[in-house]
Amino acid sequence: MTTTELDHRFLWHPFTQMREWLASEPLSIVSGEGNWLVDEQGRRYLDGVSSLWCNVHGHRHPALDAAVAAQLGRIAHTTMLGLTHPGAAELAERLVGLVPEGLSRVFYSDAGATAVEIALKMAFQYWRLRGRPERVRIASLADAYHGDTIGAVSIGYSELFHRHHDDLLYRQVVRMVPPHVFRWRDRMDEAAAVEAALADARRAIGAHGPELAAIFVEPLVQGAAGMWMHPPAYLRGLERLARECGALLVCDEVATGFGRTGEMFACGLAGVRPDLMCVGKGITGGYLPLAATFATEEIFSAFLGRYEDFVTFFHGHTYTGNPLACAAALASLDVFEREDVLARSRRTADRIGELLAREVEPLPHVAEVRRRGLMVGIELVADRATRAPYEPALRVGHRVCEDVRRHGVVLRPLGNVIVLMPPLSLTLDEAELLVDATARSIREVTGA
Ligand SMILES: Cc1ncc(COP(=O)(O)O)c(C=O)c1O
Numbered sequence: 001m002t003t004t005e006l007d008h009r010f011l012w013h014p015f016t017q018m019r020e021w022l023a024s025e026p027l028s029i030v031s032g033e034g035n036w037l038v039d040e041q042g043r044r045y046l047d048g049v050s051s052l053w054c055n056v057h058g059h060r061h062p063a064l065d066a067a068v069a070a071q072l073g074r075i076a077h078t079t080m081l082g083l084t085h086p087g088a089a090e091l092a093e094r095l096v097g098l099v100p101e102g103l104s105r106v107f108y109s110d111a112g113a114t115a116v117e118i119a120l121k122m123a124f125q126y127w128r129l130r131g132r133p134e135r136v137r138i139a140s141l142a143d144a145y146h147g148d149t150i151g152a153v154s155i156g157y158s159e160l161f162h163r164h165h166d167d168l169l170y171r172q173v174v175r176m177v178p179p180h181v182f183r184w185r186d187r188m189d190e191a192a193a194v195e196a197a198l199a200d201a202r203r204a205i206g207a208h209g210p211e212l213a214a215i216f217v218e219p220l221v222q223g224a225a226g227m228w229m230h231p232p233a234y235l236r237g238l239e240r241l242a243r244e245c246g247a248l249l250v251c252d253e254v255a256t257g258f259g260r261t262g263e264m265f266a267c268g269l270a271g272v273r274p275d276l277m278c279v280g281k282g283i284t285g286g287y288l289p290l291a292a293t294f295a296t297e298e299i300f301s302a303f304l305g306r307y308e309d310f311v312t313f314f315h316g317h318t319y320t321g322n323p324l325a326c327a328a329a330l331a332s333l334d335v336f337e338r339e340d341v342l343a344r345s346r347r348t349a350d351r352i353g354e355l356l357a358r359e360v361e362p363l364p365h366v367a368e369v370r371r372r373g374l375m376v377g378i379e380l381v382a383d384r385a386t387r388a389p390y391e392p393a394l395r396v397g398h399r400v401c402e403d404v405r406r407h408g409v410v411l412r413p414l415g416n417v418i419v420l421m422p423p424l425s426l427t428l429d430e431a432e433l434l435v436d437a438t439a440r441s442i443r444e445v446t447g448a
Pocket of ligand 1: 111112113114116145146147148218223224252253254255256280281
């Protein structure tokens with residue numbers, strides 16, 4: 001049987017309407033090289049979304065390949081429950097040197113959602129252990145996305161994605177309206193939108209302050225909601241609010257971490273110091289599943305006690321801190337240093353900004369181009385003046401991303417937002433191809 005036949009017979013794909021999938025010919029990727037993917041027929045595609053926002057230095061990077069191969073020569077997997085290994089320990093030290101000051105402990109897991117789930121459970125248990133069991137509420141942003149496990153869905157609820165699981169969710173969640181809503185819906189300027197959003201956060205938290213366990217936020221970019229951005233001033237405002245009411249600040253850097261915004265971490269860019277921070281995706285350069293939840297020494301120390309006190313953080317996953325993944329992560333950090341990745345990616349991002357302004361922003365069905373570093377969202381609408389959206393049945397975003405494959409680029413949309421999130425290793429020529437192909441497909445599909 002061919003890959004398509006086997007796939008159609010046996011697989012069920014994530015975030016995919018399988019009726020459509022079964023009626024289509026899937027693109028089957030067999031190899032990669034640099035920023036390119038290669039399919040079964042040998043056709044090459046620029047990886048315009050970093051294999052779902054995780055690839056950092058390109059595919060088959062010699063340093064990462066060698067590090068994983070060398071680790072394979074030692075051991076592929078051993079457990080962190082009751083044992084340790086050099087890769088996990090060294091990586092923890094290196095990461096603590098990079099994350100915002102105050103975060104000093106690393107708890108590994110294997111997906112963004114698990115990193116978030118862990119932060120949530122840590123926050124809850126922390127307050128119990130500190131004798132404040134009434135702190136059980138969570139504040140999060142409207143349209144936040146923190147992953148697909150039940151805790152993560154509870155704080156990052158999306159009507160569209162999660163309404164069928166309503167009854168499974170934790171309900172003591174307070175929603176805050178982020179600045180982009182005031183900017184987009186009410187057409188406020190950025191400063192007014194930040195002020196309105198902070199006033200809303202204050203109001204939403206309101207009387208709940210003493211019951212608040214934590215404020216969760218995707219710092220600077222709400223990725224999955226549609227690449228909606230907020231200015232650093234808003235993040236700093238949320239930090240102040242957390243300090244005022246005594247709640248923990250939790251930053252979910254799963255999407256923004258490891259250079260996507262032009263800085264190693266979005267919190268660093270904003271000068272914000274969270275109490276807990278989650279990373280995943282790019283931590284291994286996009287090679288292998290690994291995630292981490294960082295905690296302050298203050299939080300860590302609350303869990304210290306005698307064995308029989310049972311104040312331990314009883315949480316763990318089988319592949320937590322997997323040695324192959326740690327080896328890839330260490331090699332990735334080396335590449336960041338050796339190849340001056342952040343500085344180079346900022347130049348590429350600037351170039352992408354220029355190209356978008358010239359080729360994409362003027363298109364009649366492009367309502368807005370949003371960008372922070374190498375995270376880009378292109379909002380397509382039926383009518384630019386009224387910002388009336390396209391009918392979902394037209395699947396405009398999906399069709400653009402289908403069409404762009406003809407021009408040798410792989411993209412994946414968020415509804416009618418076209419996402420560009422290339423590896424940080426994208427070259428200037430590739431940036432041109434990426435924007436050019438995207439503009440052509442938008443013109444083609446929107447009839448402009
Ligand atoms: C901000 C954020 N948090 C968490 C997640 C979930 O990560 P994972 O898919 O690795 O569980 C994502 C995934 O896109 C994300 O963007």
